[in-house]
Amino acid sequence: MQKRVFIIHGWGGYPEEGCFPWLKKELEQRGFTVFNPAMPEPLNPKIDVWVSFLRKQVGIPDKDTILFGHSIGAQTILRYLESLNENEKIGGAVFLAGWVHLTDEAIETDEDSKIAKPWLEIPLNWDKIKSHSEKFVGIFSDNDSLVPIADSELFKNKLGAKIIIENKKGHFSGSDGIKESPSALETVLEIVREDK
Secondary structure, rough: OOOEEEEEEEOOOOOOOOOHHHHHHHHHHOOOOEEEEEEEEOOOOOOHHHHHHHHHHHOOOOOOEEEEEEOHHHHHHHHHHHHHOOOOOOOOEEEOOOOOOOHHHHHHOHHOOOHHHHHOOOOOOHHHHHOOOOOOOEEEEOOOOOOOOHEEEEEEEEHHHHEEEEEOOOOOOOOOOOOOOOHHHHHHHHHHHOOO
């Protein structure tokens, strides 16, 4: 069965940003089918719009489906998993600079505050999310100015996620000079290896 990976970019992101093109190419070279869609209205991400868009992209989720999300893309994956039926399962999910809280620095304007509010305030049903996969990994940076490092503990405690803390990678964005992410690639490959 063909393994499918969906790369979900973040707020203000786009498919060609940062390490996404590199990751897509590396995975395709290893026989994966990779989808790296442009999310709707990236400058004004809305939960229902992004989750239903992801649902359409994925179609029928299965054990050969791996979801990879950066920043708000990671939260989109969490909320997508929360919306699945009881018997729907995926192979695994990788969260790059995923967050549930944001630092003060992340919110620069009233507009930012308005956009972020539902993502920050609508609670997540962690148990429900966890029931749809056995494999979660969170990759964080020790100098991410947007995501509090304490969020890594949340992913670990709520999902049993494996946590990787990288040194000085910022928010893992193109603007941080991140063009490749060996740990992201290795994590996806590890999820698949454990399946065998």
